[in-house]
Amino acid sequence: MSVTEHAGAAPAQSAPADSVLRVEHVSKTFGAVVALRDVNLYVKPGEVLGLVGDNGAGKSTLCKIICGFHQPDSGRILVEGKEVHFRSVQDARRHGIDTVYQDLALVPQLPIYANLYLGREETLGGPLRLLARSRMRRVAEDYLRAIKVQVPSVNADVETLSGGQRQAVAVARATRSQVKVLLLDEPLAAMGARESALIIDLIKDLAAKGQSMIVIDHNYTHLFQLCDRLAILQEGVITFDRLVADTSLHELTEYMVSEYRRQVDTGRVERADGSGRH
Amino acid sequence: MVKSATTAAGPLEAPPTPAPPTAGWVSAGRQLRRIMERREIAIFLVAILLFLYFSISTTAFATYDNFVTLTQFLAPIAAIGAAEAVVLTTGEVDLSSGTAFIFFPFVVYYLWANAGVPLVLAILISLVCAAGFGLINGLLTTLLNLPSFVTTLGTLFALDGVMLVTSNGVQETLSFSGTGGSILGGYSWSEILWALVCVVAIYYWLHHSRFGSHVVATGGNLVGAAEAGVPVRRVKIWCFVMIAVVSAFIGIIDAARITTLDPGNDGTQEMFYAIAAAIIGGTAMTGGRGTIIGAAVGSVVLGILFDGLYIKGINAYYFQLVLGIAILGAMIANVQLRRAAVRRWKSIRR
Numbered sequence: 001m002s003v004t005e006h007a008g009a010a011p012a013q014s015a016p017a018d019s020v021l022r023v024e025h026v027s028k029t030f031g032a033v034v035a036l037r038d039v040n041l042y043v044k045p046g047e048v049l050g051l052v053g054d055n056g057a058g059k060s061t062l063c064k065i066i067c068g069f070h071q072p073d074s075g076r077i078l079v080e081g082k083e084v085h086f087r088s089v090q091d092a093r094r095h096g097i098d099t100v101y102q103d104l105a106l107v108p109q110l111p112i113y114a115n116l117y118l119g120r121e122e123t124l125g126g127p128l129r130l131l132a133r134s135r136m137r138r139v140a141e142d143y144l145r146a147i148k149v150q151v152p153s154v155n156a157d158v159e160t161l162s163g164g165q166r167q168a169v170a171v172a173r174a175t176r177s178q179v180k181v182l183l184l185d186e187p188l189a190a191m192g193a194r195e196s197a198l199i200i201d202l203i204k205d206l207a208a209k210g211q212s213m214i215v216i217d218h219n220y221t222h223l224f225q226l227c228d229r230l231a232i233l234q235e236g237v238i239t240f241d242r243l244v245a246d247t248s249l250h251e252l253t254e255y256m257v258s259e260y261r262r263q264v265d266t267g268r269v270e271r272a273d274g275s276g277r278h
Numbered sequence: 279m280v281k282s283a284t285t286a287a288g289p290l291e292a293p294p295t296p297a298p299p300t301a302g303w304v305s306a307g308r309q310l311r312r313i314m315e316r317r318e319i320a321i322f323l324v325a326i327l328l329f330l331y332f333s334i335s336t337t338a339f340a341t342y343d344n345f346v347t348l349t350q351f352l353a354p355i356a357a358i359g360a361a362e363a364v365v366l367t368t369g370e371v372d373l374s375s376g377t378a379f380i381f382f383p384f385v386v387y388y389l390w391a392n393a394g395v396p397l398v399l400a401i402l403i404s405l406v407c408a409a410g411f412g413l414i415n416g417l418l419t420t421l422l423n424l425p426s427f428v429t430t431l432g433t434l435f436a437l438d439g440v441m442l443v444t445s446n447g448v449q450e451t452l453s454f455s456g457t458g459g460s461i462l463g464g465y466s467w468s469e470i471l472w473a474l475v476c477v478v479a480i481y482y483w484l485h486h487s488r489f490g491s492h493v494v495a496t497g498g499n500l501v502g503a504a505e506a507g508v509p510v511r512r513v514k515i516w517c518f519v520m521i522a523v524v525s526a527f528i529g530i531i532d533a534a535r536i537t538t539l540d541p542g543n544d545g546t547q548e549m550f551y552a553i554a555a556a557i558i559g560g561t562a563m564t565g566g567r568g569t570i571i572g573a574a575v576g577s578v579v580l581g582i583l584f585d586g587l588y589i590k591g592i593n594a595y596y597f598q599l600v601l602g603i604a605i606l607g608a609m610i611a612n613v614q615l616r617r618a619a620v621r622r623w624k625s626i627r628r
């Protein structure tokens with residue numbers, strides 16, 4: 001139970017008492033694959049935490065545990081100091097945690113407004129639970145306009161949208177209702193410079209409003225723009241956790257390169273290996 | 279803007295300047311194209327053309343008596359086809375629906391004619407058993423993570439086996455009398471009316487309810503829907519329950535009309551016609567896209583074809599050939615229409 005037992009894996013600072021989210025000693029395995037070992041993480045109110053790590057390091061798994069999609073094998077999660085046990089993503093949403101998944105979790109065949117309400121559609125009331133379409137359309141339109149997301153029409157099916165527009169719709173869905181912690185899993189992956197800029201602006205606007213967030217990304221330049229603090233996840237273990245103000249792009253790059261060299265030397269990575277995208 | 283001006287000025291005042299005629303033509307053209315891109319429209323046009331063709335080329339087609347025959351033939355296909363459209367939309371298929379259609383009237387017979395259970399109660403118990411059968415299909419598929427093609431193929435034969443064992447392979451007569459009998463199936467139009475009730479209910483369920491949205495999401499992006507909080511397993515299970523109950527119900531109505539129960543029929547033909555109706559109506563086998571109106575119109579097309587070819591004295595074997603070509607044609611048309619619709623939205627985006 002004690003933190004010192006896992007001194008190597010524990011973050012540099014211990015979690016401050018006012019953390020909006022705390023992840024303590026969380027482990028997760030999928031069959032023989034150990035995705036996370038004894039992960040500790042915290043997010044302070046209004047803080048933007050950047051999470052970096054190689055493909056397969058366990059970032060998405062951590063994300064899916066925090067948002068209730070997976071259940072951890074061990075460890076605990078605290079929201080505003082109170083321990084929570086999420087049995088579903090609906091459960092986590094009720095506690096103010098919402099997610100923009102790496103795969104976006106949008107339904108191509110449904111219109112934009114239906115995707116914005118996916119899993120929490122509004123109904124006209126009554127036992128038939130008929131959809132309150134016009135109300136959902138109106139709110140969706142207003143909300144997208146308010147956060148300056150441009151789409152042809154909220155009635156357009158998501159399959160007709162560009163990658164950036166889809167990402168924006170996914171972000172809009174996660175932020176439409178008040179959230180305490182927003183999780184963004186690689187929101188800038190596979191996007192052109194112009195579309196990235198759009199999403200970065202969207203995230204910056206949210207940060208300016210005091211939204212607590214965890215942003216997963218591979219691009220350090222983006223992360224230094226967006227984040228207050230950076231953590232590195234390596235093979236299921238948090239190995240680095242520092243305020244952006246206390247580190248630099250140079251230091252972080254050096255760190256990652258030396259880590260890579262260490263892995264090559266210990267034979268854990270093949271020299272020419274450049275693959276392994278997840 | 280135009281509307282408020284008219285109301286304020288009163289209907290007798292000079293009308294506001296109309297839009298330039300060209301704009302009207304452009305928007306009418308766009309409207310037409312939008313209608314043409316609807317998945318149901320192709321099959322709807324086919325239905326009208328076939329109807330006109332057989333009405334003009336034969337004298338026996340467009341008659342009251344023939345319409346009764348026609349609707350009685352297509353009613354089960356319409357009801358089960360609409361239910362299959364929902365199951366297909368979740369990305370699954372139910373091969374056992376036709377067998378449920380044949381078997382559950384036997385349950386009514388066993389309870390009512392053999393055990394003396396009141397008719398309404400016998401029907402209700404039969405429908406509850408059908409729901410249980412659908413539940414088994416749903417649980418096998420979702421909990422064992424097996425394709426429904428396999429699970430419902432298994433339950434098809436199992437249910438057929440139960441029917442053959444319990445009936446000893448002997449035909450029975452199920453004849454309801456009185457008003458109840460007329461409502462159930464005795465009246466010429468009762469079967470199509472009941473089928474219509476099923477189709478309308480399923481239409482609202484898929485296209486206008488919260489559950490229907492979850493059905494589309496489950497079939498369109500299974501993992502994504504689950505991540506967004508849609509209970510995908512429960513959605514699939516309910517769909518299997520629904521199709522079993524609908525098949526059993528329309529089976530009881532059909533049996534009440536024909537009055538003969540034949541355990542020699544395993545119901546696979548009814549099942550294949552129902553799936554064919556859903557597919558030629560524009561429902562995708564790959565999930566995420568289904569249309570109840572399309573399935574209903576698809577069943578009308580099958581009915582008109584079968585009936586019309588029969589009246590024209592053309593060998594009934596041609597029906598299968600035409601049906602096969604119709605299914606292939608519908609698949610190709612669906613893919614093309616979809617591409618056109620996506621292109622149009624993309625052109626708006628730019």
Ligand SMILES: Nc1ncnc2c1ncn2[C@@H]1O[C@H](COP(=O)(O)OP(=O)(O)O)[C@@H](O)[C@H]1O
Nearest residue numbers: 030033035054055056057058059060061062278
């Ligand atoms: N649902 C799952 N079933 C089995 N293995 C999984 C599952 N999800 C993730 N993994 C495995 O867990 C490890 C971490 O994956 P992931 O969290 O997606 O990494 P990242 O997001 O950092 O690229 C990988 O080895 C991956 O193959």
Ligand SMILES: [Mg+2]
Nearest residue numbers: 059060102278
């Ligand atoms: Mg990932």
